[in-house]
Amino acid sequence: MVSAGVTAYGTVLACDMALWGSAWGGTLLLGKPNVEGRALGWLWALGALRWALLHGVALTVPGGRGRPVLRRWVAALCLLGPVFESGKAALLQEGRPGDPIPDPGKAALAAAAATAACLFWELTFPDAEREEAGGAKEKKKQEAKALFMRVVRYSRPDALHLGAAFVFLSLAVICEMFIPFYTGRVVDALGSQYEHSSFLSAIALMGLFSFGSSLFAGLRGGMFMCSLSRLNKRIRHMLFHTLLEQEIGFFEENKPGSLSSRLSSDTNKMGLSVAMNVNVLVRSVVKVLGMLGLMLGLSWQLTLLTCVEMPLLAFLQKSYNTYCQALGQELQDCKAEAKEMASSVVGAVRTVHSFGARESETQRYEEVLRKMHDIQSRKGIRSAVHLLLRRLVTVGVKVVMLFYGRQLIASGRLSGGGLLSFVLYQKDMTSNVKNLVYVSGEMLNSVGAAAKVFQYLDRKPRQKEAGQLAPSELEGRLTFRNVTFAYPACPDTPALKGVSLELSPGKMTALVGPSGGGKTSCVSLLERFYEPQQGEVLLDGLPLHSYQHQYLHQKMALVSQDPVLFSGSIRNNIAYGLEDCSLERVKAAAIKANAHNFICDLEQGYDTDVGECGNQLSAGQKQCIAIARALVRAPKVLILDEATSRMDVDTQLAMQAALYGSAGQTVLVVAHRLKTVEEADHIIFMEDGTVVEQGTHQQLMAKRGRYHRLKEKLFADLDNAEESLIGTVTS
Structure with missing residues (x-):
């Protein structure tokens, strides 16, 4: 199944490259066609012809007919260019687009952009077939979202604190967004045409926004930490109260160490899913939208190039998060097991010493630690590979962006300070997109710990509820x-x-x-x-x-x-x-x-x-x-x-x-x-x-039944013990 899909995608891509190569070779031999006044029509005609050919290939190639994702990718590959040129002409009132048959470098860049856009769409809005195929996985995600919303509802008493925190967060983000912009202005002011007033104005505004960012960020952090503390206190109190209401059989089925772990680490992780992750999520969303607007104002060409990088990084981060969520749950269970084992051994240390079981208990604990180490090692290796791929994508896009930025500066469409501001924005944008994808996965991962807490909170004692009877006089029968x-x-x-x-x-x-x-x-x-x-x-x-x-x-x-x-x-x-x-x-x-x-x-x-x-x-x-x-x-x-x-x-x-x-x-x-x-x-x-x-004692002795026989046996045992004691003392 996987090999057939790879073959289908590879065949379509090879055919597309062959079409581009043939068209490019023809322009070198015969010259570029005269498309003056008919540029958009030529682009749409060539895009439609290209789509028809590749669509036919996608339907006939083995493994392609049953893949709607492949057909959507072909449509994006062929029609995204004409759509982009038409939109640019409408917005910027440019009379004609670039050449209908661009050079190979631009063609490769357009193919990468179309693939990234299609990939981002498929990950964000999966089709019905994929949902059906991964029904269990999607159901699990829906359950995780429901759990997360339940955690959010537990935060309602902190609405005032959270509201103030979000206000300070927005102000801090707005101030942060203008710091790179005025940094570029300072660089431009120090150029060949130095203006003292412009330089002082840029420095003053950059300092003002830096001070505002620090002030509001500190207030935001304080309010979020206060909300986190209140939420943790409330959930722990509710869980502790619920645990004490359970019947004794519940505590025989669940070990004290595991319950203690849920009461401490899992409730704390629940709080983090709201107070910390939502903090990062909202901050990243506001910054991404704000910086995207400022980046478009500096250079829409470089912004488009940056948008190629983000879906690729989002795909890498999403894959990494999916893998780490499963490992995170295993690691959480291992920690609970290790804590329960250590608690039980330390609590019964006298018994451990008296039976000489120190070595065996140490080995048992070492086994749990080894299991935990294996999980952390697998997570570390995956993290290293993920980091390498992410760095390669980031560096590659940055190199292309700097080359193209140099051309914009040479043509006078961008200043040196503007390029510096854009580079700073691009770096911050990449970081915030990564945070968005990471936090969206981490929030669902953190509610994995909440699932067990909610399971305990929702559990009803398996015994009849106590009534309200409290008579002033009680006989005691x-x-x-x-x-x-x-x-x-x-x-x-x-x-x-x-x-x-x-x-x-x-x-x-x-x-x-x-x-x-x-x-x-x-x-x-x-x-x-x-x-x-x-x-x-x-x-x-x-x-x-x-x-x-x-x-x-x-x-x-x-x-x-x-x-x-x-x-x-x-x-x-x-x-x-x-x-x-x-x-x-x-x-x-x-x-x-x-x-x-x-x-x-x-x-x-x-x-x-x-x-x-x-x-x-x-x-x-x-x-x-x-x-x-x-x-x-x-x-x-x-x-x-x-x-x-x-x-x-x-x-x-x-x-x-x-x-x-x-x-x-x-x-x-x-x-x-x-x-x-x-x-x-x-x-x-x-x-x-x-x-x-x-x-009574006399009645039972007179019956000479089981009570009488037990009495006689105990007397015999006591006589034997007394004779043994006398013999020991005599000797």
Whole structure:
């Protein structure tokens, strides 16, 4: 397919060159035709004849019939010259154009201009067939544009700042455009006919426009940076709020490092797509239009030559942007992976050291870095080739422009200062056209990062929305009614199977049984970390989701086996989540949790920093702080999931007396140590996700069922451990 297309284009071009060569050879032998008074007619006639011949070639050559782009290129190649000469005659009132059969150099230049114009049109306005062929690609572009417009809509609150920034931008660009013009005037004033007043006037205006450009550019940059900061703050706040509203299963599917990357780098890239890229885009558009007008005023011939360069550079830049967009997305994913890996390893550095996994973790991280390096290397090689081609085009056009500019100066149609101004404009024009193409691609590339952010912003939690129920009086009766539940990661493996149980107010209920029996799953459902697939969890006869989220977690407190403390003071950790919690209230909870004494022994007391994740405290002290954090809320329902497992025996006994003695409070204890639950009012034995038996300790022991067998096994294990310890001490 590609080779056939190349053959078709090559054949048409060869035929065209053959026609030009024959015509040029004929003029050398027979002389130029007399076209005085009939110049435009001759041009159109020759162009039409040439088009008919080449069109026929395009239809008959292999691979040409099914290519409408080839036929449009033939039309531009043959008819752009007559159209240009006719327009020039109408605008400049010139009686006759140049020779109908120009020399080979002008013919080659005309062919290059026609090809560049056709190429620019095809890239800007692709035909329906190309859109159909690249339907997926075009659809992706449309989605990217929609994402970009959504980012723009998020910038509406900054409309005043952005409006002021665009005003300053326009003023800065206008001032910049006149600096090369008056630079040329200064050079002309220093010529053979020196005029002091003209020189001073040109210098003064050049200085004035330079000062204005610097002033307005600084104001523009400040306003755009202010808008960027406000947009970043707003998007990060929205994303953080949305993430915290997601269910626990979402955080099991998405790693913290990846979420942190989206929250920091991706939101920043979204802001750049508006505040920075739109800044460059508008500035480049205004400068290109303004400079094009000034360049036409200096020399329309040189401007036409410059317009040949721009489509070629636009094509090179567009090809480079298309390639780099895909690499940019890969690179962004690699960075997120590297950040997530480094975060997880550093966060678990104790585990890494204890298992001697430093080398393996280093190798894993090196693999990610190597992948990132490969992507960056490919991008660098493509960038080097792109830069080389772009420089070759720029230098070639500039050399031709300088030769032709010398002819204009010699004929008196352009001054030396005018040529200098035009060269400065041409350089700036090329740079701004490149920026236009680059930024248009970069804006779509930058919204690739926005796609993931919007995916999170639009995500609805996969659990029922919390209601508005917040009764002043709460009994605290909890009921599981035929509950079946499976974790999102294992939807086909139920953790609970038709569980029905009840927790009574003013009583302590204990969940016991082997690991994996479903005890922690019950706790997770009570905390609304997950929703059951079947059945209901009721509080005072109403579903948990009907209560306000804040109200529910004030009335229901959980203390886990491995509590999480936050970096900060002990007082802030105990009062976590509460507003206006007095120090007296914090101390009362700490006393009840048997934590007051060791807190007072610390150098700064309740203002002592617990360190990152509470690593400045022992495991038992962390549990005491966590229990105080629960008790300070005076909860109606208290859930203890092995909450005292890290404490010494004396502390456990004191704690149990405090926790289990609250009148009217519903207490749920999850424990593996049966000694802990013997005093419970109600014991529920769970195994394999079902309730096997329930009752008091005495009732269950009398049944001699699963609870009794587990009790006997634990006693045997303790006896064996005691005998082993005595033997060790004796020896």
